[in-house]
């Protein structure tokens with residue numbers, strides 16, 4: 556006879572009722588976020604459950620204002636990219652982007668206008684990079700992007716393209732009001748062949764962002780890519796098949 560698993564919660568804890576409070580809360584959250592249920596969800600419980608789970612996953616991984624990834628998910632993506640750069644020797648670039656004088660936008664036009672500016676900047680950033688790049692909103696008016704396979708020869712051009720696209724935005728605030736904003740961008744590269752920490756990678760980009768702000772804003776500052784400390788011979792060893800490292804077969808004539 557099968558027995559139910561032990562309940563680890565204290566004996567006086569409220570029972571978790573799948574159709575009770577928990578579910579109500581989840582449904583309220585989805586409703587507030589404007590979750591779109593597929594029409595079949597009304598008649599098919601599997602579709603309903605899948606849509607519920609998908610909706611909750613989206614809520615926990617995306618920024619509700621812009622739909623971009625949130626900071627937590629971005630850090631996970633950055634970890635994966637740092638690993639890949641260390642293993643493959645691929646050059647990955649990290650960009651940190653911060654809207655200039657954003658406080659003035661809120662103060663002058665109101666918080667709703669500020670939100671609209673954040674949404675439009677997010678859209679411009681998303682379309683300004685490749686589909687393989689990861690873009691996130693990591694703070695109030697701060698964004699980040701990690702761009703795999705982005706060598707220094709292209710890095711500046713890519714960041715400049717994004718900066719110019721945002722500078723060219725004409726943000727419609729209604730009542731015939733149009734607003735332009737600028738953005739400062741700092742960037743750094745993941746060290747190839749060496750597993751560094753994402754914290755250090757972020758700190759280096761943040762230093763460049765500070766420089767961009769300090770030098771007058773509306774500009775791109777990228778660090779000089781770190782010189783690889785790995786020699787060509789070592790790289791060869793890293794890429795060789797594992798069989799190259801097996802000890803030689805003992806000779807039968809010795």
Ligand SMILES: Nc1nc2c(ncn2[C@@H]2O[C@H](COP(=O)(O)OP(=O)(O)OP(=O)(O)O)[C@@H](O)[C@H]2O)c(=O)[nH]1
Nearest residue numbers: 653654655656657658659661666667669670695696
């Ligand atoms: N509308 C809106 N404003 C936000 C949001 N999150 C943060 N902010 C505002 O963003 C502003 C950030 O201002 P600061 O950090 O002083 O920076 P700044 O005015 O952009 O100046 P610099 O970065 O130095 O160019 C603050 O006024 C915050 O209240 C949001 O989600 N919506």
